[in-house]
Structure formats: C-alpha cells, structure tokens
Amino acid sequence: MEVRLFPNSTRPGVGLKPRREAQRPLLPQHARHCPVLEAGSALGFMVYPPLVANESFHIEYHGEGQYRLIYYVNPTGGKWEPILSVTYILPVGGVGKFKEEVKFLTREETTTRENALQMARTFVVPEDLNTPAGAISLRGAWNFQTPPGWDTVYTPIFNMIERPIAPMLVIRVETDWYPHQSEFRYVLQPGEGISGSHSLPIGQVVFVPREEITMRECTAEEQEAIRLASEEFKRQKATTKLTTQYGLQYSPHYLRTSRAPKP
Structure with missing residues (x-):
C-alpha cells in the first residue's frame, strides 16, 4: 500500500519525515525480547513537529482559558535561548474577544508581530484551544493522503511510560479524500505544559481500511x-x-x- 505525503502548509519541508520505531527509551532492556510489545510500538508511524534541529517550543496551560507558547533556538548547541512568546487569552464563558499577545524575549525584536503569530500557528492550532478546557492541538510536519477506502487514525505514542502523560483525543479521518493537516490534540491540566523538538515525536498515525467488521462465535x-x-x-x-x-x-x-x- 502506498500513502502519499504532503508537507505542513505554513512551513513546508521542515521537520523529520514520519517513520516506524519499535523501541521506546524508557522501557526496560528486556522489552527488546518481547516481540509483541515492539510490534505494538511499531504499529503505524511516528509524526514529528515542523522544527529544525536547533529549534524547540513549549506550550503551557495556565487555566481560565489562557495558554502561553514559548519559541526557543539553540544557535551554538550549548544553551536554549527563548526568542518570543505568544499568549492566547480566550473569553470567559466563550463570549468576547479572542486575544493574542506577542512578547519578544530578546534585547531586540527579531521579527514582526505578524510573523511571530504565524510562527506559533505553525506549531499549534489556535482555533482548537480550550476545546475541551486545557486542549491544545499540535501540528505535524507532514500530512497523509491514503489510498481509496483507507483512513488515518491519529493517536498518542504507543507504549510511552513517562509520567505524567497528558491524555490525547484520538481521531479518525477519511484522508483518501479530505486534505487533513496532521494534528494531535492533548488535554492539559492548569500548570501543565508540553514541549516540541526536532527529534521528539508528537504523536503516531495508523492507517486502517474503511470496511465493516462482523463477528461470530467459533464452532x-x-x-x-x-x-x-x-x-x-x-x-x-x-x-x-x-x-x-x-x-x-x-x-x-x-x-x-x-x-x-x-x-
């Protein structure tokens, strides 16, 4: 089966391509001798954010409809430096004006407010914030077009045992006809955050056929x-x-x- 890739619409070509990975860094070593566990981890493909190797971001939920994204760069390979932040303030009760506040964290502004907002939109989907409360949608670097009759299921990363792990809303999209941008919607508690970096996957995708399944008892x-x-x-x-x-x-x-x- 062939699945076609097309890039993030606002930052095309940036970020690692999806790939299979059977191992998980925090599983004990003897997990290597459990083929069914590694097969489960390798189901589908890892999806990465649209970042180059010296970039990262962190988004946190402050509660009461407020979110803050910080964009970092590491130009020398030694220290991560915050460049700018975007704070999203949603109206209480859903009535009122949606606010986006940009703050530059360097001595001199390195870009414009409009470019800063566009950069933040490359990583998250502002329209999806707080649906439900604490929700953030992370964008992937690559998107998928499946063959006729096949869907894409967007999931958290299987067999990741780090704690705490924010829950994620799993979705299934008919990507054979709908040009869906890869998104992974996590739900945070107030005070929690989630980070993105070049080599850190933000989710996993599985391709499934769109067909009915019947069950019967064995004879x-x-x-x-x-x-x-x-x-x-x-x-x-x-x-x-x-x-x-x-x-x-x-x-x-x-x-x-x-x-x-x-x-």
Whole structure:
C-alpha cells in the first residue's frame, strides 16, 4: 500500500519525515525480547513537529482559558535561548474577544508581530484551544493522503511510560479524500505544559481500511483446533529457552514463527 505525503502548509519541508520505531527509551532492556510489545510500538508511524534541529517550543496551560507558547533556538548547541512568546487569552464563558499577545524575549525584536503569530500557528492550532478546557492541538510536519477506502487514525505514542502523560483525543479521518493537516490534540491540566523538538515525536498515525467488521462465535471444531494449537505452541516455546547476559530467560519461538514463511 502506498500513502502519499504532503508537507505542513505554513512551513513546508521542515521537520523529520514520519517513520516506524519499535523501541521506546524508557522501557526496560528486556522489552527488546518481547516481540509483541515492539510490534505494538511499531504499529503505524511516528509524526514529528515542523522544527529544525536547533529549534524547540513549549506550550503551557495556565487555566481560565489562557495558554502561553514559548519559541526557543539553540544557535551554538550549548544553551536554549527563548526568542518570543505568544499568549492566547480566550473569553470567559466563550463570549468576547479572542486575544493574542506577542512578547519578544530578546534585547531586540527579531521579527514582526505578524510573523511571530504565524510562527506559533505553525506549531499549534489556535482555533482548537480550550476545546475541551486545557486542549491544545499540535501540528505535524507532514500530512497523509491514503489510498481509496483507507483512513488515518491519529493517536498518542504507543507504549510511552513517562509520567505524567497528558491524555490525547484520538481521531479518525477519511484522508483518501479530505486534505487533513496532521494534528494531535492533548488535554492539559492548569500548570501543565508540553514541549516540541526536532527529534521528539508528537504523536503516531495508523492507517486502517474503511470496511465493516462482523463477528461470530467459533464452532466446537474451531475451538478444539485453537486449543491444540495453543498447547503445541507452549510445548515448543518451553523447549527453546535462551538466557541473556543479565540472567533473563526468554523464548524466541514466537519471533521465529512470526518471521518464518507462511503456507
């Protein structure tokens, strides 16, 4: 299957392209010997923000409909320097004027207010702020056009065990006809924030066919075949034990069977 990529509309060509990644940095080392866990992590593709290597941003929720985004650069590779901030103030109760306040954090202004707002819009979607309360939508560097009949599901990163992890609203979009810009909507509590950097993914996408699924119960014969297959798998798994240099025992039987040619 071929999925076509098209870039972030306001910053085309900036940011890493989507890619699969089976490993997670904070999972214990023995997770490398769990093929079903790594297969789950590798489901779909990581999506990255539209940033170059010496850029980053941080957006925080202050409560009461107020959000603040800070844009940083690291020109020398030594220290991150804040360049500007954009504060979004939503009207209380949803009635009133939406405000965007730009503040330059350098001695001299490096750009215009309009360019600062456009830069912030590259990373977040102001129209989605506070829907629901605490929500922010992060934009991806690349977008997807799927083949006819296929959708894109936008999810948080699977098997990330860092705490705290802000919850994210999972969406499914018919990207075979709708030109959707990749967005990942996280929901923060007051005082919480979320950061973006060049090599840090902001979410994951999975491509699924748009077709109906029916379910039925297995027949007695099918259940018996499943039982026999399970017993045979357990028997062979028990006979193929390996030990790591740390003394952990594991069986590579599932992985070997998975990679073996199927009839």
